Amino acid sequence: MRFKTMALYILGKVVKLATLLIAISILSFTLVSLSPIDPVQSYIGADMTRVSPEQRDNIAEYWGLNESKVQQFMSWGKAVLHGDLGTSLLYRSKVADVIGERFVASLALMVVAWVISGIIGFLLGIIAGMKEGTWVDRVIKGYCFTLASTPAFWLGLLLLMFFSVWLGWFPIGLGSPAGILEADVSLIERLRHLFLPALTLSIVGVANVALHTRQKLVEVLESEYVRFAKAKGERGVTLLWRHGLRNISLPAISLHFASFGELFGGAVLAEQVFSYPGLGQAVVQAGLGSDVPLLLGIVLFSTLFVFVGNLLADLLYKAIDPRMRRGGELNE
């Protein structure tokens, strides 16, 4: 029976992902084809006057622009199903390759920021929750609320001004030093370029986790079993370790997994500030430069990214929380 529920669960998730991706691709394709921006013109750019009308027609013909929108969508969709996302106009290479290459850079940034902000946010939340109502709590809460109102890119600019311009500790931008071959860039150099964008993202990501953890811990501390534990004489770290930690860590971790969308949004801004060559920078360039295949590809990819985050959050609950496990069996 256990196996059956699991199979049903997986099947449900797969169906959900499939319908989601289909819906997103239909919607985003419709949006893109509504655009008044002429793809041929944006492709040719400034050389427009040197291209004859026949050549224009040829390009339009080659891209299948003369077909109906539905036909265009069908041929695009068919290609996507075969794993072919088309060719990026800006980078002149396969969209899948561009996304893959850029995503690796973004992933390094996002993983570092995600882990650091998770740990610091969790710790701050615990401190605030344990000291509820004191000045420590108020400082942490105030800090989190201020962070929530801070434009992420402005924070990036401040860090850039402070560390790169004023102190001169870090380079001003780019993923690797200019004028050196990609293969010759040392790991230290890469880390130096990664540091500031990752720091920006980490600082911004702390607020949500911290506030959520604090809230949960306050609830736990008001519970009956904590009161009983207190009556037995447990206090401070012991109390937290035995009764608090397990109850608050799971919600915090799954909240953190479910925040992949915000993480991606933050990465777009941070990459723009530090001219870090990641996926976020690519989507901005695709939007500004009317690179339709790349834009659609990244929309689909980021949807998948967010979905994976939510799925992991969900799985974590199912796998770790004994109440959910038992609940699942009882339902059978």
Place this chain on the structure above:
Amino acid sequence: MNDRVINEKQRGKKLHFNVRQRTVAMIIFASTILFAIIISGLFIDTEKIGINLEIKNQAPSLAHFFGTDWLGRDMLMRTLKGLTLSLGVGILAALSSTIIALILSLFSSWSKIADYIVTWLIDLFLSVPHIVTLILISFAVGGGFKGVVIGLALTHWPSLARLLRAEVLQLKTAEYVGVSERLGKSRLWIARHHFLPHLIPQLLVGFILLFPHAILHEAAITFLGFGLSTETPAIGIILSESMRYLSTGLWWLAFFPGLSLLIMVGIFDLLGRSIQRLIDPFHGQRG
């Protein structure tokens, strides 16, 4: 332990009175500042933000609190103009998103299928990173200011809609709704007389709490280069322009406009949470 609980209760009672007063004071304070920003932004004549090369690149001083930029434009004036613009866009985005959320949540009470459609739509919109959606819509509309406004207006409703839907779902099981149904009242009548009055506090708070998101997204999307032309004094554009001058040490170009935006967003957040505390004691106290 018991003593502490009682003590806390007493303190809580005394505080409760004070919290209300403090909250009202906070609301008045926040609204005053916001009005001051709007009014000063509206009354700045374009001459003040014109180009004046004699006073270019000046650090903050008594004459120019926020300094001047590389064309001698006063940064304080440009920032105020930018904040007014952000506020206008914010109102538009928050209003339309609140209306969409309200309509969808009422629609979800119609039937099971309607509810399924609404939750599916919410999930759909939350499944793409917000910035990517904004870029996509901005591209679809063909860029420009219009693209930014439409994008912001159409994408901020899901979280509020989810909240309102849960509320409606709960209300649907209330006895008086059942009585009305038996009495043969139409669904529209029930929605108008039973659901809507309950949703109004949530709507008000939701409307105000949408501002911070909308304004920050507006700044972000203009910062990325979508929408507004470079002469428009929007905070995002001011900040993205300042990036070119950072390495030459003109720190005030980025510092003050960003800080002003932070303060404005913070005030809206404060205002929203204060009103929430005032009209919804169960939810607000935990805050």
